[in-house]
Amino acid sequence: MSKIFRLPHERRTTLKEYFLHPFRHDGHEEQRALQDVTFRVEPGEFFGIIGPNGSGKSTLLKIIAGIYRQDTGTVKVNGLLSPFIELGVGFNPELTARDNIRINGTLLGLTRRELGARFDDIVAFSELERFIDQKLKNFSSGMYLRLAYAIAVQVDFDILLLDEVLAVGDAAFQEKCFASFDRFRALGRTIVLVTHDLGVVQRFADRAVLLIGGEMRALGAPDDVTEKYEAFASPLAV
Amino acid sequence: MVEAPGTLHAPRPGGIAHRLRILQVIVLAEFKLKYAGSALGYVWSVVKPLTLFTVLYLVFTRIFKLGSVSEFYAVSLLVGIVFFSFFSDATNQGMVSLVHRESLLRRMRFPRMLIPTAATLTAAMTFGVNLVVVVAFIAWERIEPQLDWVLLIPLLVELYVFILGTALVLATLFISFRDMGQVWELAAQLMFYASPIIYPAALLPQWAQEIVFLNPFVQILQDVRALVLYDDLPANNVTAPDVLGEFGRLIPVGIALAVFGLGVALFKRYEPWFAERA
Numbered sequence: 001m002s003k004i005f006r007l008p009h010e011r012r013t014t015l016k017e018y019f020l021h022p023f024r025h026d027g028h029e030e031q032r033a034l035q036d037v038t039f040r041v042e043p044g045e046f047f048g049i050i051g052p053n054g055s056g057k058s059t060l061l062k063i064i065a066g067i068y069r070q071d072t073g074t075v076k077v078n079g080l081l082s083p084f085i086e087l088g089v090g091f092n093p094e095l096t097a098r099d100n101i102r103i104n105g106t107l108l109g110l111t112r113r114e115l116g117a118r119f120d121d122i123v124a125f126s127e128l129e130r131f132i133d134q135k136l137k138n139f140s141s142g143m144y145l146r147l148a149y150a151i152a153v154q155v156d157f158d159i160l161l162l163d164e165v166l167a168v169g170d171a172a173f174q175e176k177c178f179a180s181f182d183r184f185r186a187l188g189r190t191i192v193l194v195t196h197d198l199g200v201v202q203r204f205a206d207r208a209v210l211l212i213g214g215e216m217r218a219l220g221a222p223d224d225v226t227e228k229y230e231a232f233a234s235p236l237a238v
Numbered sequence: 239m240v241e242a243p244g245t246l247h248a249p250r251p252g253g254i255a256h257r258l259r260i261l262q263v264i265v266l267a268e269f270k271l272k273y274a275g276s277a278l279g280y281v282w283s284v285v286k287p288l289t290l291f292t293v294l295y296l297v298f299t300r301i302f303k304l305g306s307v308s309e310f311y312a313v314s315l316l317v318g319i320v321f322f323s324f325f326s327d328a329t330n331q332g333m334v335s336l337v338h339r340e341s342l343l344r345r346m347r348f349p350r351m352l353i354p355t356a357a358t359l360t361a362a363m364t365f366g367v368n369l370v371v372v373v374a375f376i377a378w379e380r381i382e383p384q385l386d387w388v389l390l391i392p393l394l395v396e397l398y399v400f401i402l403g404t405a406l407v408l409a410t411l412f413i414s415f416r417d418m419g420q421v422w423e424l425a426a427q428l429m430f431y432a433s434p435i436i437y438p439a440a441l442l443p444q445w446a447q448e449i450v451f452l453n454p455f456v457q458i459l460q461d462v463r464a465l466v467l468y469d470d471l472p473a474n475n476v477t478a479p480d481v482l483g484e485f486g487r488l489i490p491v492g493i494a495l496a497v498f499g500l501g502v503a504l505f506k507r508y509e510p511w512f513a514e515r516a
């Protein structure tokens with residue numbers, strides 16, 4: 001599977017430009033974000049994705065989640081998917097945390113009854129009881145993360161996609177996440193985790209993939225894959 | 239807290255019930271956001287059309303003496319302004335809605351059409367608030383409600399279909415052309431003056447009437463006025479069949495449906511790339 005972003009030149013994004021210069025063909029640049037990425041994640045597996053900044057990890061997750069469209073190849077998803085992508089499930093910052101839980105829970109597929117039954121669990125998991133009627137724009141990034149994670153895991157998902165979930169949480173919340181990883185694994189859920197924390201990949205993942213510049217450089221046992229990454233990242237290897 | 243997969247009986251996301259629920263939750267939250275925070279929220283939403291109404295009413299009755307074209311010039315003008323404000327607000331908000339919700343689009347998968355639909359529905363709620371004022375004016379003019387006012391319902395449905403179709407076209411274009419905002423503002427302004435909102439339709443020459451009545455908005459507005467202000471003077475009581483004929487009257491309805499079809503088709507075609515380009 002491959003993905004190319006077409007980046008229109010700045011001055012080509014207005015109608016005015018099309019009218020003034022209808023035949024100018026400076027079109028767009030291409031940004032190759034993923035190139036021939038192929039792998040299969042087994043049901044119940046914990047799968048890690050690692051790689052440097054801009055290597056295409058988030059793009060890959062968004063394609064799996066059906067948010068971006070790949071240019072070539074196919075993506076097959078069997079089961080209900082719950083995405084947690086780039087620090088959040090997409091909130092409206094002007095609304096209160098309470099309203100955002102309702103909107104995002106609904107978008108993720110919770111019915112009114114499920115939402116009612118799980119609302120307290122979401123709040124309890126995030127430990128944000130005191131802030132539940134505050135506008136989201138006043139939340140710290142860690143609080144934001146807690147809320148988003150709490151909602152994402154309240155969906156009866158088969159597959160959980162996690163991107164940067166450990167980035168800004170404090171130690172206590174990280175431990176909570178780790179405990180939930182173990183619980184999901186025991187329940188046979190599939191987890192795909194993007195992270196820069198190689199220790200977490202070694203500790204939890206069954207397998208991992210290394211992306212560099214949009215290409216797969218390694219796929220297999222977490223220890224081997226993280227070792228490859230470390231070799232690539234260390235200055236001696238350059 | 240978390241049940242094993244497969245044990246749940248809840249409908250999986252994506253069905254029609256789920257979509258309606260999403261619309262309900264978003265529209266209610268946005269509406270609350272607009273009107274909560276200030277008790278004057280409802281007042282503010284009627285201030286804009288009422289101000290425009292007052293200014294235009296004074297100018298066109300006192301200076302241009304247009305008041306004599308209609309038994310109910312005030313109600314007629316107010317209906318025109320309130321309907322036009324709905325059209326203009328809903329299409330504008332629908333146009334920018336995808337780009338405004340960019341962070342949501344990039345983090346979740348759901349039918350994208352819900353976003354402009356929710357934006358136009360939120361505008362429809364404001365329209366509903368404005369209609370309360372219109373009803374007050376109608377009562378004050380002692381216009382007797384008629385049985386055939388139920389025909390207002392299909393007209394409002396036609397108006398919403400036309401608005402949603404227009405908003406879908408604009409939202410798709412706005413993703414790629416960020417100056418669509420200016421273009422549409424200008425187009426809407428031209429439409430305001432090209433429509434018989436301030437002046438009676440009969441004031442236009444025949445050939446011009448034949449053109450403006452192709453616009454579904456004009457057809458709907460004139461039908462609404464004819465229903466509500468049923469015993470108005472002939473100059474202000476011109477409807478599509480008068481101008482386009484018994485069969486010709488179907489043309490604006492067809493145009494509204496065609497715009498809707500075009501909007502849905504265009505939107506669906508480019509939907510897969512909205513998230514990355516928004």
Ligand SMILES: Nc1ncnc2c1ncn2[C@@H]1O[C@H](COP(=O)(O)OP(=O)(O)OP(=O)(O)O)[C@@H](O)[C@H]1O
Pocket residue numbers: 005006007031032033051052053054055056057058059060513514515
């Ligand atoms: N919507 C977009 N339009 C254009 N280019 C994009 C878009 N999204 C991502 N890219 C480009 O694709 C490449 C991969 O980005 P991506 O976000 O997948 O990286 P990443 O591996 O998640 O990085 P990080 O570790 O910093 O999160 C980058 O060069 C980025 O600029």
Ligand SMILES: [Mg+2]
Pocket residue numbers: 057058059163
């Ligand atoms: Mg990323």
